[in-house]
Amino acid sequence: MSITYTIDGVEVSAEPNDTILSSAAKAGIEIPTLCFDKRTAIYGACGVCLVEVEGVPKLLRACSAKPQEGYVVSTKTERVERARKTALELLLSDHTGDCRGPCKLNCPAMTDCQKYIGEIREGRYKDAVSTIYEAFPFPASIGRVCPHPCEDACRRQMVEEPISIAFLKAFAADKVEADGDPYVVQCEPSTGKHVAIVGGGPAGLTAAYFLRRYGHDVTIYDKQPKMGGMLRYGIPEYRLPKDVLDREIAIIQNAGAKMVNDVRLGEELDFDELRANNDAVLLAIGAWKSYNMRVPGEDLEGVIGGIEFLERLGLGERPVLGERVAVCGGGNTAMDCCRTAVRLGAKEVYVVYRRTRAEMPAADVEIEEAIEEGVTFKFLTNPIEFYGENGRLAGMRLQVMELGEPDASGRRRPVPVEGATEDIAIDNVLMAIGQGANCEGVADELLTQRGTIACDELTFRTAMDNVFAAGDVTNRGAGIAIQAIAEAQKAALCINNYLEGDEVRAHVPYFVEQELGPEDFEDRPKQKREQMPGLSPEERRNNFEPIYFGFTEEQAHREASRCLECGCHDYYDCRLIRFANQFEVAPERFAGEMHHREHMDVAREVIVHDPNKCVLCGLCYRMCDQEVGKTYLGLYNRGFSTVVNPMVPEEARTFCASCLKCVEACPTGAMRSVPAVSRCTCIV
Amino acid sequence: MDVYDDEGALHRLVRVQAKDAKAIHQAATTGDLSLVDKLLITPEDDEFLQQQTRVALRHCGVIDPESIDDYLAHDGYQAIAKILSDGMSQEDVIQQIDIAGLRGRGGAGFSTAFKWRAARDAKGDRKYLICNADEGDPGAFMDRAVIEGDPHSLIEGMLIGAYSIGASEAIVYVRAEYPLAIVRLTKAIEDATARGYLGEHICGSDFSCTLRIKAGAGAFVCGEETALIESLEGKRGMPRLKPPFPAQAGYWLKPSNINNVETYANVAWIINHGGEAFAAMGTKDSKGTKVFALSGKIARGGLVEVPMGTTLRQVIFNIGGGIRDGKEFKAVQLGGPSGGCVPASKLDTVIDYNELAATGAIMGSGGMVVMDETTCMVSMARFFLDFTAKESCGKCVHCRLGTKRMLEILDRLVQGQGADGDIQKLEELCYAIKDGALCGLGQTAPNPVLTTIRYFRDELEAHITDKRCPAGECRELITYTIDEDACRGCTACARQCPVQAISGAPKQPHRIDPAACIKCGNCKTACRFNAVLVS
DSSP: OOEEEEETTEEEEEOTTOOHHHHHHHTTOOOOOSSOOTTSOOOOOSOOSEEEETTOSSOEETTTOOOOTTOEEESSSHHHHHHHHHHHHHHHTTOOSOSSOHHHHHSTTOOOHHHHHHHHHTTOHHHHHHHHHTTOSOHHHHHHHOOOHHHHHOGGGGTSSOOOHHHHHHHHHHHHHHTTOOOOOOOOOOOOOEEEEEOOSHHHHHHHHHHHHTTOEEEEEOSSSSSOTHHHHTSOTTTSOHHHHHHHHHHHHHTTOEEEOSOOBTTTBOHHHHHHHSSEEEEOOOOOEEOOOOOTTTTSBTEEEHHHHHHHHHTTOOOOOOSEEEEEOOSHHHHHHHHHHHHTTOSEEEEEOSSOGGGOOSOHHHHHHHHHTTOEEEOSEEEEEEEEETTEEEEEEEEEEEEEEEOTTSSEEEEEEEEEEEEEEOSEEEEOSOEEOOOTTSOGGGBOTTSSBOOOTTTOBOSSTTEEEOGGGBTTOOOOHHHHHHHHHHHHHHHHHHHHTOOOOOOOOOOOOOOOOGGGGTTSOOOOOOOOOBOOHHHHTTSOOOSBOOOOHHHHHHHHTTOOOOSOTTGGGOHHHHHHHHTTOOGGGGOOOOOOOOOEEEETTTEEEOGGGOOOOOHHHHIIIIISOOOSEEEESSGGGOEEEESSHHHHHHHOOOOOHHHHHOSSSSEEEOOHHHHHHHHO | OEEEOTTOOEEEBOSOOGGGHHHHHHHHHHOOGGGGGGGBOOHHHHHHHHTOOOSTTTTTTTSOTTOHHHHHHTTTTHHHHHHHHTTOOHHHHHHHHHHHTOBOTTSSOOBHHHHHHHHHHSOOSOOEEEEEEOOOSTTOOHHHHHHHHOHHHHHHHHHHHHHHHTOSEEEEEEETTOHHHHHHHHHHHHHHHHTTSSBSSGGGSSOOBEEEEEEEOSOGGGGSHHHHHHHHTTSOOOOOOSSSOTTTSOGGGSOEEEEEHHHHHHHHHHHHHOHHHHHTSBOSSOBSEEEEEEEESBSSOEEEEEETTOBHHIIIIIISOSBGGGOOEEEEEESGGGSEEEEGGGTTOBSOHHHHHHTTOOOOSSEEEEEETTOOHHHHHHHHHHHHHHHOOSOSHIIIIIHHHHHHHHHHHHTTOOOTTHHHHHHHHHHHHHHHOSSHHHHHTTHHHHHHHHHOHHHHHHHHHSOOOTTSOOGGGOOEEEOTTTOOOOOHHHHHOTTOOEEOOTTSOOEEOTTTOOOOOHHHHHOSSSOEEEO
């Protein structure tokens, strides 16, 4: 005879054999659990399914408690939430591993590098591109120009060199394009909401892409004749051919984003009107103004802002430079400037940088290639004066520097060497020490003291209700493209929440991470990083031809196969990480001793157990025992030392039929079946 | 040992050891009792015994545990014989247990009659009666004393239980660390079987019951009844979820009843004397007597059995003779790792399941550890928690990891690395574990810490804020110095120092080098002038 009772006010009926958990499941109410599986006997280990029943002093385990007629069950009380959260936090306080690889965690846009690298390795290029599009819509462009924080974090460098993650990204996008099967954006049905985006650079375009996916109407307004922002007007053709950018912008346009060019905020565009005529406005106007050096002589003819110089180039001009050009600064813009100067025919090109090469923020490969192209680096020098004749630049005086104590950024601070100066004769100076925003036309109340737009760092909301901001124009100022893209991706989600009437709230996802060192990879055979084929310095220094040819398919496969696959194989199915984020855990409050145990080969390297990810739910050995009738696995030791191990290792290795029921039942990534492919590689 | 002289006068010898045998033999053969003067019972010993009421321990030290005849001469097997010959029904027997108000002596204090009825009423073709003799609390040896001193009374109590629930098989789960208990129980089972008190047709009736011993493998958690059943079945000792309770689905999922040794040891007495006689002792909710293992900083320790309703003060100061070495009473720990400490202000609490629970401690199985002013309550809580954390079966998250994290906090505290908020974190974990742990072991594991927080919060705070151990026990937080005025320069301390940290010429005040001192305390023990100070 069935009984009825309520869970969180919903009436639920239960048969005599039902537990609270099973009857809730039938009613479509999910009660979280890690250790319950209906194929095995009730176990009750995890304590995540606790519920509160009116009139019952103790919390009950829903997996085992039988409901009674008229029970009033609550799953959302503070006591229940706290108990569940504590159980999860305790579990996570001794959970060692990497939910996601360091590459993904270090990418501002959280691109799933490991996933698309795996897809490339398997020849599934379209899947790889789709994976990248989950994070942002410029795989070919960003793949070419990104300073790739992912590679900085890549653990392969503990073996020899990092994976060439960025170029693999470009490879996948180019391959799909070459195969005539480009990515098509799938959009939700129209919501009828309108969003105006000011600025058609990486941030604005990315936001437009995501907002279109969510089903909102989007119009992008940009001051330049074409969309692309800094990708088009800040990065020279030899690094990013503009046809590549065009085709990626076209994909966004084809998704229905309207694009309006040659309109400038404060002129053709009125800020208040935009606000009034749209449900939301996103300001992504970038940072287009080179910082001044604040040294005498800056107003001399021949002293040019680096970013303005590149912009003119992007607009199709060919600025005329003298024979001797000095670029001030050590970032990627400085590299773009000096290498462009070489290509424009300057005979002597200097990069003047006040620290040493080790402190340069520019990507190492850029510095290397600039040297190859004949650029002279003057390290530990700082311009203190530009001097000239008849208002025209003739030279600069450099203060010789040395490195002192580390500053706030951790880099050693350059300090002047008393009385040591040097004069060099030059015709042009390109100032590339940083760039700021130009917020003309934006309401003053939105601005920071630095002239950028103030917005919340997690929700990207500004002081005005329906106005959001993202990219180089926000708080801290200019960064690399992928940072602007990441902000836009998150801002789009917040705008979507805002338009849907939900709470505009940013959830910072929780991941389990671990520190590893070279000693952890000593057994890995070395395999060199693939070299990108391209033009020789002689071939490239007098033109703007793309300098890289792109990986061949064979190269891409070889490179992709170097991936160490740091991120957990079970991330998408892991119940622990799902609940951890659902309950917004903070396990660090229970920080203490953690296990670092060897992985255990259960069955001939087909089934491998990682005790560091094990939550001791017992499902593996219970499945083996109760479903298969074998006892290949069991628990050893007591207390904190309890661990799942093969009961008799030789027996498991010899007789286990690898039915994988243990692997499939495991709620985390602790039990793993090693796919045949990588087993082969192991043997090779 | 009782010695009767030619006139039949009793001379009771106590604390007799093997090495005394020669002297006793000589005394007995020569009649010169002065040879055993040192062993004669003292008035203090007498006082220790006179204030007790022995029911469960009634035969201990009185009869020869290896002689069934001795047991029979002391009304042994009268109760089961009476039940069988008088044709008492199962309910008649349970009725007496009910009238007696017998509650489980293993710790939780559940009504024995209720459990027996539940097992009797449960449907099943086979039923089992189990004795929990997996006595694991540190410092507890009540059950051991019963099995080693009076194994037949356990057998008889179990027979009565088996009869009452309709079980034909009884099992004693005894820890393997009690080899003598196993030897004596084995012999008792053989003897009882030979005399027809075990096996087929007991006392010529239709009632048949066998009894066997299962030795445990040393896991504390196997004292938890469902873990004990798992262990009996040959599995890893891990608790099962309740319900179903063992009375419905226990050993091999058949109806089973589990009681501990002391509970069964009371049963024959109740049948012989009637439930009312038992119920006449004790308080409203707690009847009969309770055995305690009195230990710690007590003047006269040992096993004591007192009627329920006796105050803790009476047990500790009257029977136990108060604190050793004239020190001050600080607290008494009841119930071992599942229990808590009761401070001086609560010494007039009476021994009663509910009254003791109200203090935050529990009746427990009978561990009673007395602490004086030199006992650090933080270390004490740490000691018990260390025990449970190590003995956790590892199954449920709260117990396995919660106790571990609590222990880490206490470890930091005793090393002077406590931080603000540690007490709150401990409390939070305590309540989370109480709410979330699967079995009794886990649910009660926070009790020693909770009572320390409740009664000795200032001591915890001293460890955290002042990095000071008021009791002078935590090594990392104390320094040893020599009072130069009190020091006579006898060099005793310097000779005992294992690291040569004490310097000074003979007859001159000595000095301890704090950098070299390892705080072993040898100097303080060696000093006859109280010149070694701990701060």
